[in-house]
Amino acid sequence: MNIDLSLAEGLKTPFYLYDVSILNRTLQEINKCIAGKPIKVHYAVKANCNPRILSLIAEAGLGADCVSGREVSAAIKAGFNPDDICYAGVGKTDRELILAMKSGIAYLNVESIEELEVLDNLALEFGYRPNICLRVNPNIDAHTHQYITTGLQENKFGINLAMLDEAVELARNAKSLNLIGLHFHIGSQITDMTPFALLCNKVNELVDYFQKKGVNFRVINVGGGLGIDYDDPDANPIPDFKNYFDTLLKNLKIHEGQEIHCELGRAVVAQCGSLISRVTFVKKGVNRKFIILDAGMNDLIRPALYGAHHKIQNVSVDLSDSESKPATDIYDVAGPICESSDVFGKDEELPVTVRGDIFALRSAGAYAECMASTYNIRPIPETIFVD
Ligand SMILES: *Cc1c(COP(=O)(O)O)cnc(C)c1O
Numbered sequence: 001m002n003i004d005l006s007l008a009e010g011l012k013t014p015f016y017l018y019d020v021s022i023l024n025r026t027l028q029e030i031n032k033c034i035a036g037k038p039i040k041v042h043y044a045v046k047a048n049c050n051p052r053i054l055s056l057i058a059e060a061g062l063g064a065d066c067v068s069g070r071e072v073s074a075a076i077k078a079g080f081n082p083d084d085i086c087y088a089g090v091g092k093t094d095r096e097l098i099l100a101m102k103s104g105i106a107y108l109n110v111e112s113i114e115e116l117e118v119l120d121n122l123a124l125e126f127g128y129r130p131n132i133c134l135r136v137n138p139n140i141d142a143h144t145h146q147y148i149t150t151g152l153q154e155n156k157f158g159i160n161l162a163m164l165d166e167a168v169e170l171a172r173n174a175k176s177l178n179l180i181g182l183h184f185h186i187g188s189q190i191t192d193m194t195p196f197a198l199l200c201n202k203v204n205e206l207v208d209y210f211q212k213k214g215v216n217f218r219v220i221n222v223g224g225g226l227g228i229d230y231d232d233p234d235a236n237p238i239p240d241f242k243n244y245f246d247t248l249l250k251n252l253k254i255h256e257g258q259e260i261h262c263e264l265g266r267a268v269v270a271q272c273g274s275l276i277s278r279v280t281f282v283k284k285g286v287n288r289k290f291i292i293l294d295a296g297m298n299d300l301i302r303p304a305l306y307g308a309h310h311k312i313q314n315v316s317v318d319l320s321d322s323e324s325k326p327a328t329d330i331y332d333v334a335g336p337i338c339e340s341s342d343v344f345g346k347d348e349e350l351p352v353t354v355r356g357d358i359f360a361l362r363s364a365g366a367y368a369e370c371m372a373s374t375y376n377i378r379p380i381p382e383t384i385f386v387d
Contacts, residue, residue: 003274003315003360004386013278013358014295015382016369020056023272023365026238027060030268033245038254042086044224044265045071047366050383053269054078063106065224065263069096072103082106086221086261088135088183090156097122100130107131107219109183111158113167116174123176133181133221134159134167138202142187142195142225145306150187157185164206168215179215181261182206185223188266193247196222200251207255221261222248228270233311233362239267266366273365275300275381276315279357280336289331291353296335297342298375300361300368304341311362312344317351326351333359337376 003017030041042063045054049071055078058064063084064075069092075085087100088109097119100108110116110132123130137158142150150157159167171179186199203220210217226244229236244267248260277295284290302308312333317326328349335342344361372380 003276003313003319011384012382013276014293014299015276015384016364017274017276017360018050018053018365018383018385019272020385020387022237023053023056023269024060026268026272027057027062029238029241030062030264031060033241037245037249038258039245039248039260039262040084042084042221042261042263043268044263045075046370047265048269048273048368049074049370051078052383052385053365054080057268062268063261065265066105069093069099072096072100072105076103086133086183086263088185088263090158094118094122098126101126101128105130107133107180109133109135109221110167110171111135113159113163113170116167116170116177120174120177129176129178131178131180132171133183133217133219134164134171134179135183135185136161136164136206138184138186138199140186140195140198140202142190143192144187144189144225144227145308150185158183168210172215179217181217181219181221183219183221183223185263186225188225189227190225191227191229193243196225196244196247197251200248204251204253207253211255216255218257219259219261220252220254221263222252224263224265224267226264226267228267228363228366230270230308230310230363233271237271239271241267268366270363270366273363273368275310275361275364275368276384277359277361279353279355279359282331282353282355289329291331291333291350291359293333293335293344293359295359295361295381296337296376296378297339298337298373298378299335299381300344300364301371301373302367303344304339305371309345310364312348312350313360313362314351314353314357315360316357317353328352337378 042065058079064080085105135158277293297304333345
């Protein structure tokens with residue numbers, strides 16, 4: 001990632017820095033991997049809904065996967081074709097369901113029998129006939145953090161396998177719905193391909209099962225979840241999309257006329273962003289040294305929310321001209337927020353740091369800006385784009 005220290009001169013920190021060239025290379029790699037294959041990628045808007053990021057992704061030809069009515073509107077505004085938009089969510093309100101139908105999006109992913117009934121009645125009342133996929137909870141463990149596992153029976157998402165027969169019957173007999181497919185999403189930050197392969201086997205089983213009952217699905221949406229390298233973003237700025245798509249192509253029995261849809265969020269945008277911050281204090285504790293940044297958990301909540309770790313870099317020292325390896329020390333790196341969980345790293349070996357140094361919290365292109373809050377009446381950071 002291209003971090004130019006002069007950018008921080010005179011700029012108010014913290015800010016989100018986006019490297020457009022990394023995003024574009026990532027999008028090119030995705031397009032290269034799926035060229036000529038029956039795969040369509042929908043970008044999961046919730047990972048980063050910055051309008052400029054959305055426009056760049058729309059220009060690259062990806063679709064959009066939304067999880068709220070306002071995401072549907074934002075995607076359309078950014079240039080995504082409604083035909084390329086799908087919409088999931090366990091708690092879509094009547095307003096959101098109507099907005100989605102009115103916008104003419106490709107399909108809605110329906111997450112319960114209760115939602116199916118409400119949507120059918122609204123569609124009839126307002127004169128729409130939306131395409132739907134049923135979101136299935138496949139009871140597959142993504143072996144990721146418990147807060148980002150979504151495909152287990154105990155999670156709130158999707159329709160349980162035991163209820164799927166009934167849901168398919170209801171959807172086929174609905175007055176105003178077109179059942180076109182099945183949708184799955186098992187979790188996030190998945191770097192081992194085994195859960196995806198297990199998901200593919202489950203999909204094959206279900207497709208065969210329903211085919212025998214005379215039900216054919218045109219769309220199989222396997223969701224998102226491909227992880228990225230948070231430890232070494234410079235070595236792996238672009239996730240291993242080839243391995244991911246090969247896993248799908250190798251394990252899915254794709255029927256004639258069937259389309260495979262994916263919904264990648266983090267893997268598309270995480271590595272193009274950093275949160276740039278300035279050291280407010282280097283504070284001595286009893287047996288510890290603390291680096292207190294001017295960025296906090298309200299600017300990047302993943303460490304506090306999931307115990308996640310973003311690579312922490314002292315940009316001022318890393319970019320200095322010195323030939324020799326800089327002296328280091330061990331620090332806890334924290335933000336200014338009045339919460340003990342406002343910590344970005346413990347026992348970090350970092351170059352000897354002084355007040356005023358510029359820090360980068362790396363891989364902050366996904367689930368950072370879009371999750372920012374004004375806690376402690378702090379402003380939402382600015383965004384800076386570089387090529
Ligand atoms: C969050 C989400 C995604 C994207 O997940 P990533 O891990 O960012 O790829 C895809 N589909 C649905 C339904 C989601 O909720």
